[in-house]
Amino acid sequence: MDTPFPGMDPYLEHPALWPSVHFRLISAISEQLAPSLRPRYVASVEERVFIESPNDRVPDVWVQEVGPGRRMPLPRSGLSIASPLVVEVEQQEVREHYITILDRYRDLGVVTIIELLSPSNKAGGPGRDSYLAKQREVRGGECHLVEIDLLRRGTHVMSVPESHVKPARPFDYLVCVNRWTARNRFELYRWNLREPLPTIGIPLADPDPDIPLALQSAMEHVYRVGGYDLRVRYDEPCVPPLSPEDQEWATQRWAAYRREHPDLFPDANGH
16 A cells, blocks of 8 residues: 555645645656657646745735835925835735646647646635636647546636536546647546546547556555655544544555555554
8 A cells, every 4th residue: 555545645736735745646647658658749848937925824914114214305396295105915826737748740739738736726816817717728729638636625726617517526636638620528527535546548649548647556656655644644634624424534544655665654553
């Protein structure tokens, strides 16, 4: 057993962990697809950059009032300008990675874009705006769009209308494939926390068939190379929270994992 869970590890959804998981998973997906893409296609990891102010926490704000000793200089008109309240809000440059599949037979034109959603995409603000702008751009062109959502928390942001997803619930995770030749058609892969991640089809240019992407293998690779078994605080409640039943299940899975790895957790069996 490579991870404590049969599918997605819900503890990896923690906002403090997800950026590293996101980066590693994008790389793992690109590396997994590369052999199946040759010789016609290549996978390229691209970057989207946006500026985001702190949210969902107390913002880092420095407030400075211009005091009597720092009055604004008198303009030539002789009128005195009132002292302003100066507010500086910390901003953070956020970099999100995604995958483009390029067609070597067509001047490296983009055939498919693979997006892995992040918490900022599913919350209001610049992250969501940036993602939706890219989504509109892709759907207005001649390339396929694959969206992978491994986050239980957040609002619906995928290209498939939310009203068309509701009948397919309940599920915890979702993948949406939208082919440019049929923009009103969406292929949905959905599954729950206790199920393995699926193998999905990645579309290419006609008449080439889809190539498989084994999400479970990619996630297990990320878990191993990232050393998350030694980093994640599994003894604490999951963030975002699980239902009481799923939290109990997750706690039992972690306890079994510790027992099966006495070399890593010697105290698990009382040693």
